[in-house]
Amino acid sequence: MPHDHHDHSHEGLSPSGHPYRADNDTGLSYWQVMEIALRELLIEKGHLTAAQIHAQINAMDSRSPANGARVVARAWVDLEFKAALLDNAGEASRTMGFDIGPMHLIALENTNEVHNVVVCTLCSCYPRNLLGLPPDWYKSRAYRSRTVIEPRKVLLEFGLSLPEQMQVRVHDSTADMRYIVIPAQPEDSFGLSEEALATWVTRDSMIGVGLPLAPQ
Amino acid sequence: MGGDPAGPINPDEHDFALWEKRVDALMVLTSAAGLMTTDSLRRVLEDMGPDAYETMTYYERWIASVAQNMVEAGAVTTEELGAKMAEVRARGITYGAAS
Numbered sequence: 153m154p155h156d157h158h159d160h161s162h163e164g165l166s167p168s169g170h171p172y173r174a175d176n177d178t179g180l181s182y183w184q185v186m187e188i189a190l191r192e193l194l195i196e197k198g199h200l201t202a203a204q205i206h207a208q209i210n211a212m213d214s215r216s217p218a219n220g221a222r223v224v225a226r227a228w229v230d231l232e233f234k235a236a237l238l239d240n241a242g243e244a245s246r247t248m249g250f251d252i253g254p255m256h257l258i259a260l261e262n263t264n265e266v267h268n269v270v271v272c273t274l275c276s277c278y279p280r281n282l283l284g285l286p287p288d289w290y291k292s293r294a295y296r297s298r299t300v301i302e303p304r305k306v307l308l309e310f311g312l313s314l315p316e317q318m319q320v321r322v323h324d325s326t327a328d329m330r331y332i333v334i335p336a337q338p339e340d341s342f343g344l345s346e347e348a349l350a351t352w353v354t355r356d357s358m359i360g361v362g363l364p365l366a367p368q
Numbered sequence: 369m370g371g372d373p374a375g376p377i378n379p380d381e382h383d384f385a386l387w388e389k390r391v392d393a394l395m396v397l398t399s400a401a402g403l404m405t406t407d408s409l410r411r412v413l414e415d416m417g418p419d420a421y422e423t424m425t426y427y428e429r430w431i432a433s434v435a436q437n438m439v440e441a442g443a444v445t446t447e448e449l450g451a452k453m454a455e456v457r458a459r460g461i462t463y464g465a466a467s
Binding site: 179180181183184185186187188189190191192193194197199200204205208209212213271273274275276277285287288289291292293294295296297298299300301306309310324327328 | 370371372373374375376377378379380381382384387389390391392393394396397398401403405406407409410413421424425426427428431432434435438443444448449452453455456457460461462463465466467
């Protein structure tokens with residue numbers, strides 16, 4: 153019966169037809185065992201506390217690209233702030249209440265002539281205090297290898313086609329130096345409030361692989 | 369790695385599992401405690417060689433590096449880690465049960 157095969161292929165899929173995401177109920181891997189063991193040892197031996205780990209995860213969860221979007225929106229409406237941001241992005245972001253940590257943060261302004269894109273060829277350095285944890289593709293071998301040799305081709309894979317005459321600058325992050333892109337403000341958004349503008353600023357536009365978008 | 373040829377970029381993303389967030393937190397907190405640095409994290413990652421990128425996930429490589437760094441810093445010994453891992457494994461067959 154042809155239906156048998158059809159039904160069989162849906163085994164293990166959620167009602168929406170997607171595979172279930174591996175989480176805490178899957179078999180314990182070697183590396184997960186190592187994580188549990190190391191964490192418990194560090195607590196037992198007094199190097200860390202469980203409360204510190206809990207607080208760190210909460211802080212991590214509370215960071216999202218919405219933080220970076222607020223910084224960009226402020227830069228769009230406040231030229232004085234934008235100048236301060238381009239001069240010292242860490243200091244300027246701190247004045248908005250964001251904890252930037254000890255790293256050096258550099259803001260890169262996209263203009264009609266220049267488009268900036270950020271990569272970390274060494275590992276996965278990312279402005280995580282303003283954008284949260286980096287997406288999987290940012291950490292992938294393909295993105296890290298190719299962005300520095302064929303950025304326009306990489307950007308095309310993200311659906312971003314830049315005019316021939318626009319200069320593309322690729323910035324390679326390091327452990328101590330992180331970059332955030334200040335995308336050019338779309339003309340359609342001129343005149344909106346700072347709060348409304350923040351909803352236009354996408355995560356990808358702050359990495360340089362996308363552009364700001366009107367909220368859906 | 370930068371500049372090496374590579375295939376298309378896979379745009380898929382996933383939400384981080386609890387164990388991955390914990391690995392991240394361990395790296396951040398042990399660094400803040402002066403037990404390791406971003407550079408020492410990376411040194412161990414690079415020592416693993418390119419094969420590790422094909423066979424291990426991102427946070428698998430990270431926990432391997434953080435553990436190696438903790439041994440080098442004298443925060444834990446390999447014997448302690450081995451014994452604790454055996455103890456953890458004996459607790460159950462899922463992450464939830466063992467942690």
